[in-house]
Amino acid sequence: MAEFELDCMGEACPVPLMKTEKKMNTLSAGDVLVVHIDHSCAMKNVPEWARKQGYNVEVEEVDDGEWDVIIEK
Amino acid sequence: MDKKVENYDVVIIGGGAAGMTAGIYCGRARLKTLIIEKALVGGLATYTNEIENYPGFPEGSTGLGLMELFQKQAKKFGVTFKLTDVRDVRLEGKDKVVETFRNEFHCKVVIIASGGKPRLTGAPNEDKYLYDKGISFCATCDAAANTGKTVMVIGSGDAAIEEGIFLTKFASRVIVSVLHDEGVMDCNEIAKGEAMRNEKMEFLWNTTVAEFKGDDEHLHAVALKNSKTGEITDVPVDTCFVFIGYLPNTELFRGMIDMTRGGYVITNEKMETRIPGVFCAGDVRDKFLKQVATAVGDGAIAGYAAEKYIAESEMFENQIMGETPRLVYVYNAASAGDRETLSMMEQYEQCHCDLQFIKADVYKSNGIAQRLNVTQTPCVAYIRDNQVVGCVSCGDICPAAIDTLVGR
Numbered sequence: 001m002a003e004f005e006l007d008c009m010g011e012a013c014p015v016p017l018m019k020t021e022k023k024m025n026t027l028s029a030g031d032v033l034v035v036h037i038d039h040s041c042a043m044k045n046v047p048e049w050a051r052k053q054g055y056n057v058e059v060e061e062v063d064d065g066e067w068d069v070i071i072e073k
Numbered sequence: 074m075d076k077k078v079e080n081y082d083v084v085i086i087g088g089g090a091a092g093m094t095a096g097i098y099c100g101r102a103r104l105k106t107l108i109i110e111k112a113l114v115g116g117l118a119t120y121t122n123e124i125e126n127y128p129g130f131p132e133g134s135t136g137l138g139l140m141e142l143f144q145k146q147a148k149k150f151g152v153t154f155k156l157t158d159v160r161d162v163r164l165e166g167k168d169k170v171v172e173t174f175r176n177e178f179h180c181k182v183v184i185i186a187s188g189g190k191p192r193l194t195g196a197p198n199e200d201k202y203l204y205d206k207g208i209s210f211c212a213t214c215d216a217a218a219n220t221g222k223t224v225m226v227i228g229s230g231d232a233a234i235e236e237g238i239f240l241t242k243f244a245s246r247v248i249v250s251v252l253h254d255e256g257v258m259d260c261n262e263i264a265k266g267e268a269m270r271n272e273k274m275e276f277l278w279n280t281t282v283a284e285f286k287g288d289d290e291h292l293h294a295v296a297l298k299n300s301k302t303g304e305i306t307d308v309p310v311d312t313c314f315v316f317i318g319y320l321p322n323t324e325l326f327r328g329m330i331d332m333t334r335g336g337y338v339i340t341n342e343k344m345e346t347r348i349p350g351v352f353c354a355g356d357v358r359d360k361f362l363k364q365v366a367t368a369v370g371d372g373a374i375a376g377y378a379a380e381k382y383i384a385e386s387e388m389f390e391n392q393i394m395g396e397t398p399r400l401v402y403v404y405n406a407a408s409a410g411d412r413e414t415l416s417m418m419e420q421y422e423q424c425h426c427d428l429q430f431i432k433a434d435v436y437k438s439n440g441i442a443q444r445l446n447v448t449q450t451p452c453v454a455y456i457r458d459n460q461v462v463g464c465v466s467c468g469d470i471c472p473a474a475i476d477t478l479v480g481r
Binding site: 012013021043045048049056058059060 | 112
């Protein structure tokens, strides 16, 4: 049950999702990945994709226009 | 892991235009309000690059920009936002529960404003290429990544054509697959005219998607089938944008509330569903026009109705119903006749001090009348042991009739 972080600040779609997919592949079940994003478009596809894979997802608004997407594999 | 329990007056499922407007009304009515949004606050409107028909913004606005203003206003009224998806709901009864992955939210009112999700074509391999792998539902999100490339748009409605025009600012070719005969589109005439004149836009008439083709990484082509000739042609593209309508997000509520065959929630004009205390607003509702402007109208009604429902529930439980004998006078304060009868009732009350006397004005909202099964005003209901013993209404109201009602 380890926690990992992925910094996608300043990156536009579809880069955050591609990075998230790659990173999630290396995680084991129960691990948590926290993705830092500041592009609103990634807020649509990253949580959507993760839920489609059956992962638990919660998003926190860290600041105006900055989010942490928390994905549990 | 036990879920953390939190209590609210109102929980709104969905943070789009309808949900946030309902939130603004509830927050302003000092109700403890929570909006749960599964992705980006703003909902479907954030997928639209330009919103030109929302009143108050003569210069137009971006969908995202407009929705940020909505959120700012909701926050101003103390509305809490939680960004996660709803896993389960229990809507019946007084104490309603909305469950997310880590929380259990208990509330008096649930407003369903869950909107829709893009409809898929259902063609083979669609699943393989969703989102970042070549099939997109958001031109605003993915246009820049397609600068100088060839893209396809599926559909001919307002969203398809308007977003297609927007895509021509980035892509070098925008190929539009239209189901209909040459020259026929589902969009408005202005968009149609503009699209037909746009040199970067090409139209493939009478076509539907037969298959999505590519390698493991990305989409390379869309195989289109001509519905007249049956001929299948591979069209090489970098990204395919699908705009063929939306499906309502209502799987969670299936079997609980009434829906159309398409899954849209059926409400009355007060946005009430079949279940007391459960309201519904916005695109998820079965209605004629789905726009930001109409979502705002729905949201306002749902928010106001939620406030009234909570106030009336409290009044009904704490004042109207009770063990001790009481008379409830249900009247419309705007009616002169009802007011006249009121003075008669007040005189009656003074002679019968042992009876509690409660006035319920239904001028603004008739929720109390409905709970008492009263259809006409004025009406006097006699309540004892938490039960309505009997009623006298309209012209029948006189001291003698009330004496009989209370058994004297």
